[in-house]
Amino acid sequence: MNFLEERILKDGIVKEGNVLKVDSFLNHQMDIELFDQMGAEFKKRFEGKPINKILTIEASGIGIACVVAQHFHVPVVFAKKSKSINLEGEMYVAQVESFTHKCQNNVIVAQKFLNPEDHVLIIDDFLANGCALQGLIQIVQSAGATVEGIGIAIEKGFQSGGRIIRNLGFQLESLAIVESMDAETGNVVFREQ
Ligand code: G4P
Ligand code: NA
Ligand code: NA
Known part of the structure; x- marks a missing residue:
């Protein structure tokens, strides 16, 4: 078991x-030492890739x-979410559906921050259905830039996002893949990697 899986067992709560x-520790209060370990691990897993930007x-x-x-x-570029678009200047826009929040969002990045010369590592906290991730990939591709890889903290392996993205041929590295979890017992089972 790796450091993130151990932390999930210790402090994660199954709802x-x-x-x-x-x-x-991850998406409200944030454990920066843990994030630093995640950074070191992604650096290892994407060794040799000419990454010049994180999205x-x-x-x-x-x-x-x-x-x-x-x-x-x-540098890090973060895509913005917006229900309406007020286009100030030139933007890349992708439409994504939120599984949890059951709504449509526009995901937006200013064109000046993504160029054909960019080799992008996409980072996110969760991968579930992968809608947000597919929106980010679409934006990188609209810019003519290259997706060098995708680094996720926690993948919900029982939802379809991971399989879809890997089938598209991307190097997707998830530090913890939850195979199943049980709200009653609090049990979390990880995929062997
Ligand atoms: P998808 O992009 O993989 O399809 O994600 P989905 O719509 O399923 O998830 C919507 C939001 O809920 C995402 O955050 C995602 O990170 C988060 N999420 C999904 N499953 C879990 C979970 O089991 N636990 C937690 N804590 N979060 C989960 P978001 O609303 O898009 O963004 P943010 O503002 O929270 O970053
Ligand atoms: Na997220
Ligand atoms: Na989230």
């Missing part, structure tokens, strides 16, 4: 509806992406 609460999405992706970026010495 009804297949929701894993990790707000004491994430607000809100919970930002903190992780910033600490990870210190290991890559590259």
Whole structure:
């Protein structure tokens, strides 16, 4: 078991509806030492890739992406979410559906921050159905830039996002893949990696 899986077992809380609460260390209160370990691990897993930019999405992706970026010495761009678009200047826009919040969001990045020369590592906290991630991939591709890889903290392996993204041929690295969880017992089972 790796450091993130251990932390999930220690401090994660399984809620009804297949929701894993990790707000004491990942997406509300944030354990920066843990994020730093995640950065070191992503650096290892994406060794040799010519990554010059990290792309994430607000809100919970930002903190992780910033600490990870210190290991890559590259800037972070975060995509903004908006229900309406008021186009100030040139934007890349992708439409994504939120499984949890049951709504449509526009995911937006200013064109000036993504270029065909960019080699992008996408970072996010959770991967469930992968809608947000597919929106980010679409935005990178709209810019003519290259997706070098995708780094996720926690993948919900029983939802379809991971399989879809891997089938598209992307190097997707999830530090913890939850195979199943049980709200009654609090049990969490991880996929062997
Ligand atoms: P998808 O992009 O993979 O399809 O994600 P989905 O719509 O399923 O999830 C919507 C939001 O809920 C995402 O955050 C995602 O990170 C989060 N999420 C999904 N499953 C879990 C879970 O089991 N536990 C927790 N804590 N979060 C989960 P968001 O609303 O898009 O953004 P943010 O503002 O929270 O970053
Ligand atoms: Na997120
Ligand atoms: Na989230």
